[in-house]
Amino acid sequence: MIIKNSEYAVSAVREDQYPKDELPELAMAGRSNVGKSSLINTFVNRKNLARTSSQPGKTQTLNFYRVNDEFYLVDVPGYGYARVSQKKRQEFGEMIQDYLETRANLEGILILVDGRHEPTKDDIAMYQYAQYLNIPILVVATKIDKVKRNQRNKSIAGIKKAMNLRPEDELLTFSSFDKTNLDKLSTWIEDKVNA
Numbered sequence: 001m002i003i004k005n006s007e008y009a010v011s012a013v014r015e016d017q018y019p020k021d022e023l024p025e026l027a028m029a030g031r032s033n034v035g036k037s038s039l040i041n042t043f044v045n046r047k048n049l050a051r052t053s054s055q056p057g058k059t060q061t062l063n064f065y066r067v068n069d070e071f072y073l074v075d076v077p078g079y080g081y082a083r084v085s086q087k088k089r090q091e092f093g094e095m096i097q098d099y100l101e102t103r104a105n106l107e108g109i110l111i112l113v114d115g116r117h118e119p120t121k122d123d124i125a126m127y128q129y130a131q132y133l134n135i136p137i138l139v140v141a142t143k144i145d146k147v148k149r150n151q152r153n154k155s156i157a158g159i160k161k162a163m164n165l166r167p168e169d170e171l172l173t174f175s176s177f178d179k180t181n182l183d184k185l186s187t188w189i190e191d192k193v194n195a
C-alpha cells in the first residue's frame with residue numbers, strides 16, 4: 001500500500017464524536033509503551049503523527065487518523081495502567097468497549113504485544129474479547145529487533161501458546177526501528193480496508 005497522505009482527524013471519548021464519513025476503520029490496541037505510536041508513525045512514514053509515550057500530553061482518548069482519505073487507524077488508549085484509579089480504569093474500559101462493540105465500520109483490530117516478553121493478562125484478555133466480538137485480528141509482536149534472530153522462533157511460539165492463538169489469526173513480528181515486516185503489515189491492512 002502506498003501512503004499518499006495521513007492526518008490526525010479527531011479524538012473521541014463517546015460515539016457522537018466519532019468520524020461520520022463511514023470509512024472503514026482499523027483499531028490498534030496494546031499496553032502502554034508497547035510501541036503502538038511508533039508502529040502508526042512507521043506505517044504512515046511520518047515521525048510524529050501519533051504521539052509517542054515519551055511526549056507530554058498523551059491523552060486517554062480514541063485517536064482517529066485518516067489515511068489516504070480511504071480509512072482510519074484508530075489508536076485505542078494503552079491498557080494496563082497500574083497507577084490510575086479504579087474509576088479511571090473503568091472509564092477507559094467503557095470507552096473502549098463502547099467503540100469496539102458498536103462500531104459497524106470496524107474491519108479489524110491489531111493487538112500489539114511486546115515481542116520480547118510473554119503476553120500479559122491484559123493482552124490475553126484483549127485477544128479473547130476481540131474474538132468474542134468477531135473482529136478480524138492481527139497480533140503484532142513489537143520491538144522484535146530487540147530479540148536475537150536465533151531466539152525469535154522461540155519467542156513467537158511462546159506468544160502463540162500463551163495466547164492460545166487460533167489458526168485464523170495471524171501473528172506478525174514487527175520493528176519500527178528496522179521496519180521488519182512493514183510490507184506484511186501493510187498487506188494485512190490493505191486487505192481489511194478493501195474487504
Ligand code: GDP
Nearest residue numbers: 032033034035036037038052053143175176177
Ligand atoms: P506506545 O505507548 O505504545 O505508543 O509506545 P511508543 O511508540 O511510544 O514506544 C514506547 C517506547 O518503545 C519508546 O521508547 C520507543 O522508542 C520504543 N519502541 C517503539 N517501537 C520500537 C521498536 O520497534 N524497537 C525498539 N527497540 N524500540 C521501540
